[in-house]
Amino acid sequence: MSLIRHPVPQRLRTVMLLVVLCLLPGTALYAWQFGVVVWLQTLWCVLFALGFEAALLRLRGCHVREGLSDLSWLVLGLILARALPLLVPLWMIAVASFAALALCKHASGGLGRNRLNPAMVGLGVVAICFYQQLYPAPSNHTPWTATLGVKTVLLQQLQWVPRLDLDAFAGATQLAQNEFTHITHNLSGYGYIAGGLLLALLRVIRIEIPLAMVASTVLLCMAAGHSLQEAVYNLSLGGYLFTAFFIATDPVTSPDTRAGRILFGVTVGTLTELIREFGLYADGLCFAVLAGNLLVPQIDRLVLRAQRPWYAART
Amino acid sequence: MSSHSLQSVERLQSRIRAQRQPQQKPFWRRLLAIASSSQRSWHGGIELKGYKELSNATPVAPVTVGQIQLAIPLGRGRRFVQPCVQPGQHVRKGEVIGIGDDTTAWVHASTSGIVDRIDLAFAADSAEPVMAVMLNADGLDEWVERPLPGLPHTPEALVERALQMGIVGLGGAGFPTALKLAGARQPDLLLINGAECEPFLTCDDRLMRENAEALIEAADYVAALLGITATRFGIETNKPEAMATLRAAARQARTRVEICPLPERYPAGGQPLMIKSLSGRNLAPGSRPADIGVLALNVATLYALGRAVFQGEPLISRVLTLTGDCEHPGNVRVPVGYPVSELRAMAGASPTGQMTQVGGPMMGLPLPAANAFVSKTSSCLIFGAERYLPATRPAGSCIRCTRCVDVCPMSLRPLDLYAAAERQDKASLQQLRLDACIECGSCSSVCPSSIPLRERFRQSKTEVRA
Numbered sequence: 161m162s163l164i165r166h167p168v169p170q171r172l173r174t175v176m177l178l179v180v181l182c183l184l185p186g187t188a189l190y191a192w193q194f195g196v197v198v199w200l201q202t203l204w205c206v207l208f209a210l211g212f213e214a215a216l217l218r219l220r221g222c223h224v225r226e227g228l229s230d231l232s233w234l235v236l237g238l239i240l241a242r243a244l245p246l247l248v249p250l251w252m253i254a255v256a257s258f259a260a261l262a263l264c265k266h267a268s269g270g271l272g273r274n275r276l277n278p279a280m281v282g283l284g285v286v287a288i289c290f291y292q293q294l295y296p297a298p299s300n301h302t303p304w305t306a307t308l309g310v311k312t313v314l315l316q317q318l319q320w321v322p323r324l325d326l327d328a329f330a331g332a333t334q335l336a337q338n339e340f341t342h343i344t345h346n347l348s349g350y351g352y353i354a355g356g357l358l359l360a361l362l363r364v365i366r367i368e369i370p371l372a373m374v375a376s377t378v379l380l381c382m383a384a385g386h387s388l389q390e391a392v393y394n395l396s397l398g399g400y401l402f403t404a405f406f407i408a409t410d411p412v413t414s415p416d417t418r419a420g421r422i423l424f425g426v427t428v429g430t431l432t433e434l435i436r437e438f439g440l441y442a443d444g445l446c447f448a449v450l451a452g453n454l455l456v457p458q459i460d461r462l463v464l465r466a467q468r469p470w471y472a473a474r475t
Numbered sequence: 476m477s478s479h480s481l482q483s484v485e486r487l488q489s490r491i492r493a494q495r496q497p498q499q500k501p502f503w504r505r506l507l508a509i510a511s512s513s514q515r516s517w518h519g520g521i522e523l524k525g526y527k528e529l530s531n532a533t534p535v536a537p538v539t540v541g542q543i544q545l546a547i548p549l550g551r552g553r554r555f556v557q558p559c560v561q562p563g564q565h566v567r568k569g570e571v572i573g574i575g576d577d578t579t580a581w582v583h584a585s586t587s588g589i590v591d592r593i594d595l596a597f598a599a600d601s602a603e604p605v606m607a608v609m610l611n612a613d614g615l616d617e618w619v620e621r622p623l624p625g626l627p628h629t630p631e632a633l634v635e636r637a638l639q640m641g642i643v644g645l646g647g648a649g650f651p652t653a654l655k656l657a658g659a660r661q662p663d664l665l666l667i668n669g670a671e672c673e674p675f676l677t678c679d680d681r682l683m684r685e686n687a688e689a690l691i692e693a694a695d696y697v698a699a700l701l702g703i704t705a706t707r708f709g710i711e712t713n714k715p716e717a718m719a720t721l722r723a724a725a726r727q728a729r730t731r732v733e734i735c736p737l738p739e740r741y742p743a744g745g746q747p748l749m750i751k752s753l754s755g756r757n758l759a760p761g762s763r764p765a766d767i768g769v770l771a772l773n774v775a776t777l778y779a780l781g782r783a784v785f786q787g788e789p790l791i792s793r794v795l796t797l798t799g800d801c802e803h804p805g806n807v808r809v810p811v812g813y814p815v816s817e818l819r820a821m822a823g824a825s826p827t828g829q830m831t832q833v834g835g836p837m838m839g840l841p842l843p844a845a846n847a848f849v850s851k852t853s854s855c856l857i858f859g860a861e862r863y864l865p866a867t868r869p870a871g872s873c874i875r876c877t878r879c880v881d882v883c884p885m886s887l888r889p890l891d892l893y894a895a896a897e898r899q900d901k902a903s904l905q906q907l908r909l910d911a912c913i914e915c916g917s918c919s920s921v922c923p924s925s926i927p928l929r930e931r932f933r934q935s936k937t938e939v940r941a
Contacts, residue, residue, distance in 0.1 A: 162865050163523050163524055163674060163836055163837075163863070163864070163865065163920065164521055164522065164523060164524070164920065164921070165521075165522040165523060165524050166522060168878065168921070168923075169923060170865075170923060171868075171923055171925075172871050172872075172874065172923050172924050174923070175874075175876070175923050230871065230872075270872060271871075271872040271874065272872040272873045272874045272875060273872075363878070364876075366877075411874055411875045411876045411877060412874050412875050413875075414875075416875070416877050416880050416888050416890065416891065417877075417880060417888075460891075464888075464906075464907075467886075469885065469886035469887075469908070469911070470516070470517055470518070470751065470757065470886060471747055471751070471757045471758060471759055471760070471885065471886075471911065472757070472759065
């Protein structure tokens, strides 16, 4: 029994389960728009995460069941599934999961010791190594996978049949593109906002990171000469809201203090916008988050030096 | 006018300015203070369930000593007195049984009887057994002759009286009050700590409600003797009756003692936080209240000091809260050295198979042994504590959720401190201000991975000092 009057989630497992639950509305909306492929990709990611986590725990000589009981692998699987583009081949999912768990999480010494966000490391590795295959979508604006059935998707993921002719998709949907207004396109974003706000209310994530991130991106976008509408539309692209609420807020890889977190959010938001505006990659979120993660110890030290506790104030 | 007196006037003015300065906050800070529900001068802390209603309804009941064996501790920590009684010797209540040096409070028999032996015994609030005088009470409880002593008229006389009457801090630290009084170099502020921020404890609450006049009188006396200009009682807002009684008593005594509310937030009674809330002064880590012109006393200590000064009564009993899973919870005035097992029977708690917490649930410890006895610093017994306290779980990994940073009242970063402690990195520990930690345990209680942060910090503090 807790002595605290307004208890916050008390156990690590509860915290992880809450993240999973709050991820579901966004994922469900995304699946509703983009078809069954979303669920299949999620399933694969979770299975790979579970397998690699168990194997690596065993390899490191930890207690496997105890290590799995914190459910961090489930959260990683769900986040990675949403971070990867749709309809990527199965081996690529495996490579990303392996990079996230082996190279990032367990190589750093296990849960809570990694400096980089594991999901972003997984995505970053495949994004750099297999850029051509990773972004096959003819256009980000259309739910081009919505009509694919389970069998087609599975065959595509296992690469047992030749790749779908994406140009045909592009051609077929080119005309329909304009029918997708901003509102229909961004459905999953509302789910992520709702889930993120719920997590913030439950004190699982800190709201200042997404706020600082969104604000800095919008302001910078407007400073670059875009209108406010364009700047806000910018947020709906490429899983920006998902990243803001569920990836950048990862407590392990974000700063300790509120001032630090605001600084971190501004860094990530600014870098994202810079990469989107001037960069080579289609989406800079992954690299912006990784760069922000690397700066966390510096931000922490800066805040520690700048902020004096109340009892050390000169009176 | 001589230059000397001019200087002293200037010093007085600067002191008054220093006193007023912290209250003049910028306009926007004052706006924020109005907007927020509680006016606090520090951040963090946690709101705890009180459980005060279990034991605060009934008046303090005296304990009648039968023919049982008492174990009166001869000190605490590193401060012990020399026993001055022999086995077989008959002593009466209030008789000196241990004489200390200049830094150790004397020890007195808490009832009449025959000294059995001098042996190691467990005090309720110490993990290690301590030397104690085992006294076979004769059940008569007869006082030694007490010639009514004159009032001490100098600070030195007060220090001597406090030492010889065995007064120690009853808030938990057990520091000899005489040393505190002697170390106070011209204080200008007397702060009386009646916060009682720990859940379950109601001994100070009852004491303030029932002995308000005596407390005000004692506070006035100490302030007048030491040349203190302002006296403030700090009481958490969950004790409105105690505040009202003290206010009425202060009005009746026509004194300028102020009764100030403290936020109902653990650990509002922690020394630096209490001083900050009541005076706005900053108690830097490693410095004592005396360094910033403050004399801080617990209400129970002040009451004992008043009894010693006005009645010549040594500190041989204290108010103790009996609470938790028992039939007759409440407060009792219990003689020092009284066995816990007797109190358990008195409260009607089941004799075995339960965990008993001594002190509050946050700062206290489990009862070290079933045959432990009450010491001067035991404030509370929580029977069946496992029903109320959070279950202990094995420690997991830190996910840097920074809840500990949010709740730390001293604005530390417990998670970084913990990492530095694990690395045994003394430079980092110092840079992260380990010395400012008041070991309140707020961080441990909110950690989702159940990491024993406070215990680790306690350990590292001794390592750093070594």
